[in-house]
Amino acid sequence: MDQKESVRDITPWDGTLSSSDFFSAACAFSEKWKRFNAFVPPWLWVPSRKHHLLSSHKEEGYLSLEGMCLIKSSEEQESCRSQTWKEESSISQEEEAVDNATLVQSSCDEVNHYDFHIVYSPSYRVPVLYFRSYHSDGQPLPFGEIEKDLPDHSAKIRSESKWTFITQEEHPYLNRPWYKLHPCGTSEWMKLLFHGDTALNKNGFVIEHYLVSWFSVIGQVVGLKIPLGMLETLSC
Amino acid sequence: MSRKEGALLQFAPMQSSVDEGFWHRFSSLKLNKLGIDDSPLPIIGFYAPCSHSQVSNHLTLLAESLPSESSDSSLVPEPSSGNRNKCSVPGILYNTNTVEGFHALDKMKLLKEEAAKIWNDIVTGKAVEDCSMLSRFLLISFADLKKWSFHYWFAFPALMLDPPAALVNLRPASQWLSAAEAESLSTACNEWRNSKSTADVPFFLVTIDPQSRATVRLLKDWDACQSDAHKILFGFYDPCHLPNNPGWPLRNFLALISAKWNLKSVQFLCYRENRGFADMGLSLVGEALITVSEGWKNTMPNAVGWELNKGRKVPRCISLAQSMDPTRLAVSAADLNLKLMRWRALPSLNLSALSSVKCLLLGAGTLGCQVARMLMAWGVRKITLVDNGKVAMSNPLRQSLYTLDDCLNGGSFKATAAVESLKRIFPAVEAEGVVMAIPMPGHPVNSQEQESVLDDCRRLSDLIDAHDSVFLLTDTRESRWLPTLLCANTNKITITAALGFDSFLVMRHGAGPFSHAHGFNAETAISSSADVHKIKDAKGKHRLGCYFCNDVVAPTDSTSNRTLDQQCTVTRPGLAPIASALAVELLVSILHHPEGIFAEGDISNNVIGTSEQPLGILPHQIRGSLAQFSQMTLVGYSSPSCTACCDTVLSEYRNKGMEFILQAINHPTYLEDLTGLTELMKSASAFSLDWDKDDDGGGGGDEDCVEI
Numbered sequence: 001m002d003q004k005e006s007v008r009d010i011t012p013w014d015g016t017l018s019s020s021d022f023f024s025a026a027c028a029f030s031e032k033w034k035r036f037n038a039f040v041p042p043w044l045w046v047p048s049r050k051h052h053l054l055s056s057h058k059e060e061g062y063l064s065l066e067g068m069c070l071i072k073s074s075e076e077q078e079s080c081r082s083q084t085w086k087e088e089s090s091i092s093q094e095e096e097a098v099d100n101a102t103l104v105q106s107s108c109d110e111v112n113h114y115d116f117h118i119v120y121s122p123s124y125r126v127p128v129l130y131f132r133s134y135h136s137d138g139q140p141l142p143f144g145e146i147e148k149d150l151p152d153h154s155a156k157i158r159s160e161s162k163w164t165f166i167t168q169e170e171h172p173y174l175n176r177p178w179y180k181l182h183p184c185g186t187s188e189w190m191k192l193l194f195h196g197d198t199a200l201n202k203n204g205f206v207i208e209h210y211l212v213s214w215f216s217v218i219g220q221v222v223g224l225k226i227p228l229g230m231l232e233t234l235s236c
Numbered sequence: 237m238s239r240k241e242g243a244l245l246q247f248a249p250m251q252s253s254v255d256e257g258f259w260h261r262f263s264s265l266k267l268n269k270l271g272i273d274d275s276p277l278p279i280i281g282f283y284a285p286c287s288h289s290q291v292s293n294h295l296t297l298l299a300e301s302l303p304s305e306s307s308d309s310s311l312v313p314e315p316s317s318g319n320r321n322k323c324s325v326p327g328i329l330y331n332t333n334t335v336e337g338f339h340a341l342d343k344m345k346l347l348k349e350e351a352a353k354i355w356n357d358i359v360t361g362k363a364v365e366d367c368s369m370l371s372r373f374l375l376i377s378f379a380d381l382k383k384w385s386f387h388y389w390f391a392f393p394a395l396m397l398d399p400p401a402a403l404v405n406l407r408p409a410s411q412w413l414s415a416a417e418a419e420s421l422s423t424a425c426n427e428w429r430n431s432k433s434t435a436d437v438p439f440f441l442v443t444i445d446p447q448s449r450a451t452v453r454l455l456k457d458w459d460a461c462q463s464d465a466h467k468i469l470f471g472f473y474d475p476c477h478l479p480n481n482p483g484w485p486l487r488n489f490l491a492l493i494s495a496k497w498n499l500k501s502v503q504f505l506c507y508r509e510n511r512g513f514a515d516m517g518l519s520l521v522g523e524a525l526i527t528v529s530e531g532w533k534n535t536m537p538n539a540v541g542w543e544l545n546k547g548r549k550v551p552r553c554i555s556l557a558q559s560m561d562p563t564r565l566a567v568s569a570a571d572l573n574l575k576l577m578r579w580r581a582l583p584s585l586n587l588s589a590l591s592s593v594k595c596l597l598l599g600a601g602t603l604g605c606q607v608a609r610m611l612m613a614w615g616v617r618k619i620t621l622v623d624n625g626k627v628a629m630s631n632p633l634r635q636s637l638y639t640l641d642d643c644l645n646g647g648s649f650k651a652t653a654a655v656e657s658l659k660r661i662f663p664a665v666e667a668e669g670v671v672m673a674i675p676m677p678g679h680p681v682n683s684q685e686q687e688s689v690l691d692d693c694r695r696l697s698d699l700i701d702a703h704d705s706v707f708l709l710t711d712t713r714e715s716r717w718l719p720t721l722l723c724a725n726t727n728k729i730t731i732t733a734a735l736g737f738d739s740f741l742v743m744r745h746g747a748g749p750f751s752h753a754h755g756f757n758a759e760t761a762i763s764s765s766a767d768v769h770k771i772k773d774a775k776g777k778h779r780l781g782c783y784f785c786n787d788v789v790a791p792t793d794s795t796s797n798r799t800l801d802q803q804c805t806v807t808r809p810g811l812a813p814i815a816s817a818l819a820v821e822l823l824v825s826i827l828h829h830p831e832g833i834f835a836e837g838d839i840s841n842n843v844i845g846t847s848e849q850p851l852g853i854l855p856h857q858i859r860g861s862l863a864q865f866s867q868m869t870l871v872g873y874s875s876p877s878c879t880a881c882c883d884t885v886l887s888e889y890r891n892k893g894m895e896f897i898l899q900a901i902n903h904p905t906y907l908e909d910l911t912g913l914t915e916l917m918k919s920a921s922a923f924s925l926d927w928d929k930d931d932d933g934g935g936g937g938d939e940d941c942v943e944i
Contacts, residue, residue: 039511069291097538101400103246103481104547111291136294138254139554165579167572176260177559177568184580 015187016125021207023059029211036229063118070112111136126186129218130178151223245403245524248476250295250484252390257299259386277329280313282322285473286508293475318432325371338378350374351393351539358492364455367439370488384560389551390543394487406522418516421450425514428452442469474506482506494526495533563663574615584850589827594618599709600650603733605637606816618666623650624673676714680902690894705729720782724748724881732783733815735807740815743857746780747833749883779874780856782881808862825854837871879907
């Protein structure tokens with residue numbers, strides 16, 4: 001153990017995390033989030049159900065924040081989103097009983113639902129933000145629609161920084177295409193965030209604050225705010 | 237807001253939400269396990285109390301709503317329990333195998349059957365034991381697994397009270413309860429919601445004693461509640477967020493209360509939360525008046541409940557092709573690859589130019605197969621292959637698109653087999669195969685064949701017109717003549733690859749002598765001077781040479797009078813992949829050069845003229861040798877006597893068209909006479925000097941080549 005630590009002290013930190021460090025960082029992050037964010041859904045750890053050669057690895061999994069809703073006013077909706085059906089498969093008035101007890105609702109607002117996952121990438125050794133969006137009935141949103149929901153400065157960040165771009169790739173656990181912020185530049189700017197200070201690598205400081213720092217940058221691209229209180233725990 | 241007495245109690249309809257994962261798993265089940273079996277499938281739906289003041293909760297289907305895909309498990313989904321966000325309710329899925337079957341389902345009958353199950357559970361008391369039965373639902377669907385679209389329709393059967401219940405009043409719970417009662421109830425509800433055994437029980441009883449203490453109990457404790465002179469509320473998880481209406485689950489709850497316990501006046505609690513905690517401001521308490529006749533409960537009531545689609549009684553449809561169609565997934569993965577290249581390494585990469593360029597490959601052999609693959613790797617989608625041969629047994633080893641199957645039964649046509657192979661690799665490729673021979677000078681045709689040869693000439697000309705870039709990848713020198721001429725005439729990007737035993741040549745042809753025909757960047761049409769031997773192109777620059785510019789003999793028949801093995805492929809196998817790869821990289825460089833086909837030829841290691849283009853230099857010719865493991869770049873200029881691209885020849889072609897072609901094919905010396913090569917050779921042999929080769933091209937290399 002000692003030897004490992006001293007090596008870590010000498011070599012400059014490369015901005016990455018090991019898989020078990022990610023788990024610790026995730027726990028620290030979700031716990032802080034709950035503390036500072038009373039009014040937003042919490043980040044939950046979802047353990048992976050993949051089989052492992054070794055005994056139960058509860059450390060394999062990802063952080064999940066689901067059910068963020070973005071309410072779109074009626075004017076913003078496209079007029080004919082769903083397929084227009086002819087009445088070939090309808091129920092005639094005579095068949096169904098007359099029912100006055102059902103509330104007839106006039107056009108209601110469309111809601112865009114967002115799910116966010118923070119998943120560890122073993123090849124880049126950094127966390128990656130995956131996200132997807134869908135309407136209330138489950139229909140997934142195409143990226144063009146999602147882009148309208150992203151904050152204005154997101155487009156700016158993505159066009160300026162050569163490290164931040166959104167791609168669509170298979171979710172490593174769910175085996176379906178999700179959108180993600182590509183991780184190829186993450187280790188670079190994580191190094192910058194911590195000023196490449198190897199001294200910080202002691203006592204697990206980096207691990208504890210890794211995700212908070214990481215999220216303070218990533219969150220801006222998708223419009224997820226991080227409360228100031230959480231960021232203040234970083235200053236030292 | 238309290239309502240007037242006697243107003244009709246109106247319920248907000250339950251809304252459905254189907255997660256993509258449900259359809260993914262269902263598709264998988266259908267393909268791997270169910271097949272065409274369309275018997276009803278039990279499924280599980282999930283809902284929870286509303287947790288947002290503006291957004292209702294939905295009855296949700298997820299992947300785990302369906303049974304597991306593993307072959308040894310039964311066709312029953314594993315129920316989850318104790319999850320506060322996922323109250324399980326039983327449902328049934330009728331999936332048809334055709335869209336006609338879907339429309340033909342007897343919807344009222346199916347609805348009645350499910351409603352009957354609910355009624356039965358009420359009457360027998362099963363619903364009191366397991367109250368989630370009250371929210372039983374029905375789903376009909378048609379999964380189109382070719383188009384990856386899913387037609388579906390939910391029904392949430394609700395037993396109708398006859399006459400319908402009246403609403404006495406309805407207001408937020410915080411207004412109906414005292415402050416102490418509200419606090420006690422919140423606490424009790426939060427405990428109920430946090431306990432694994434009750435978190436997902438969606439119907440319950442609330443008793444409030446005179447000391448303002450609230451207790452939450454299971455429905456089966458009804459008798460225990462009777463003894464106390466307490467306030468009783470019938471509580472349920474309400475997915476609806478509306479302030480003036482209770483949610484759908486209350487309908488069957490009232491039916492149960494009336495049928496089982498004979499109550500006329502019912503105080504109910506629409507339990508709603510905010511961010512995971514009981515919220516008495518969002519929760520509603522109301523009083524309903526039930527006025528059904530005595531005999532009402534003796535017969536099964538009517539039922540309603542088909543979900544409306546934007547106000548209309550029609551089914552819904554969702555398309556998941558984007559995330560399930562393997563071809564689309566392959567396309568987006570390929571695009572991602574190229575985009576990453578652009579984002580990370582080469583911001584000026586012109587992906588739209590690559591995906592729109594139309595490439596014609598003359599020859600589907602060793603070179604053709606490799607060039608096609610490399611083009612696809614660069615994102616080129618439009619590829620046409622021309623070859624009149626069939627796949628022979630020795631081909632698959634060196635010609636990377638073919639396998640043994642293509643050789644059987646005499647062998648498939650290469651052009652056809654190549655296209656099929658490309659589509660197997662990348663289904664979205666737009667590939668076409670043309671089985672055709674290329675007319676060649678020095679191979680005379682008799683009068684019977686003449687018409688068909690002329691047809692082939694015209695066809696070749698049309699093909700070249702229809703494409704942007706032409707690769708000359710045939711196995712003889714003379715077969716390259718006509719394409720070279722036609723390309724020079726129309727200024728198409730032309731790339732030649734030719735192989736010797738252990739050496740190769742890859743080059744791009746210069747622009748043709750005329751400016752106005754499909755010029756790449758030919759902005760200014762230089763007025764034609766009377767310069768007969770035009771060696772300058774439209775931009776006034778010295779034209780780069782074509783494959784034949786360095787020849788001093790016209791292309792003739794190089795194939796007959798050679799032994800069989802000399803005609804066959806005899807080159808070091810590594811050559812073809814190297815040359816093919818260079819040919820494609822050369823094309824990509826041309827496409828990214830602002831001057832395109834008119835660009836000057838660069839030479840590597842040239843400090844002064846180092847290209848500032850992001851992809852590097854754009855050479856004219858690349859000659860390589862495997863014997864030396866070396867490669868060099870050369871520049872050669874067009875020859876005024878070139879049999880394929882000089883002004884004289886092209887003018888003659890423009891004037892005489894196919895007649896000229898025929899002459900060239902049938903008369904071996906025609907081209908030489910025309911271009912003055914005959915004269916040149918006569919005068920050259922009159923001297924006894926060595927030739928002073930004033931260009932670097934070194935046409936002598938051609939005679940060494942046994943092209944593939």
